[in-house]
Amino acid sequence: MTKKYTPPLFGGFLRTLWKVYGVALKSRFFIGSALYPSPEIMQQAIKASGAEVITLSLRRQSPQSNGGEQFWELIKGLGCHLLPNTAGCHSAQEAITLAQMSREIFQTDWVKLEVIGDDYNLQPDPFGLLEATETLIKDGFKVFPYATDDLVLCQRLQDLGCEVIMPWGSPIGTGKGLMNPYALKMIRERLPDVNLLVDAGIGKPSDACQAMELGFDGVLLNTAVAEAVDPVTMAGAFSHAIQAGRAAYESGIIPARESASPSTPTIGTPFWHQT
Secondary structure, three states: OOOOOOOOOOOOHHHOOEEEOOEEEOOOEEEEOOOOOOHHHHHHHHHHHOOOEEEEEHHHHOHHHOOOHHHHHHHHHOOOEEEEEOOOOOOHHHHHHHHHHHHHHHOOOEEEEOOEOOOOOOOEOHHHHHHHHHHHHHOOOEEEEEEOOOHHHHHHHHHHOOOEEEEOOOOOOOOOOOOOHHHHHHHHHHOOOOEEEEEOOOOOHHHHHHHHHOOOOEEEEOHHHHOOOOHHHHHHHHHHHHHHHHHHHHHOOOOOOOOOOOOOOOOOOOOOOOO
16 A cells, blocks of 8 residues: 655745745645556645646546546645646647647646657757747746757747746656756856746656756656656655755855865864873
8 A cells, every 4th residue: 555645844944935927836846647557646646745736638638528537536636736738739839729728628827838849859849839838928828838958948938928937857758867957057047037947857856956956946747756666755755855955055055166175174273182
């Protein structure tokens, strides 16, 4: 039987609120709802994660036709904010149409926008992403674009009005972690006023911690929890890592040095000897 897991408060850290499109949240962990061994384990893992935002796909669940009814009831019972995604779309128009359907069905103007340009590594199509983003923002959507770690692309998304941008750490489902920390760090430094989440490629809790230590506002992941041997405990592990990484960033991480620096100075300290 899968054991239940409740992540502890990290020095009161979970009580620190942040806002996403005006919505106050405590958790910086966004979690997906696919790939779990069963709906029950999915529900337990999401509870263990402490996440307040769940991503889900209209195409996979089809709640408009009572598809996956048990799944849909479990999702609603969690009381979390829903972030429908446009997974599987290969053109701007396809993503726009699916987003409009999702808004009607799930009753939210939030959308995780995915426009896939390559079927091998599922890399986002930057041109289709910008086109769809512009249209959806004009239509009143709160867009969470899934992008590569390209600074110029992220700048263009901000210019269009995105208050959240989600560059990848590495291709979806690979578990390779942050392949280009330098690029992610530059995005953080150059876009200080945008909420940034690392989305895709996170494989282990230390990857999530690293993203948070870079100053990212949150992490969105699915595979690393859902395909773990014990998804519930793994969800708790990621919760700890995200909290720890954010606390470290806010506390001020010391810079790396080229030479050793003693933690206990010897000059001016008393010399003790035995007689």
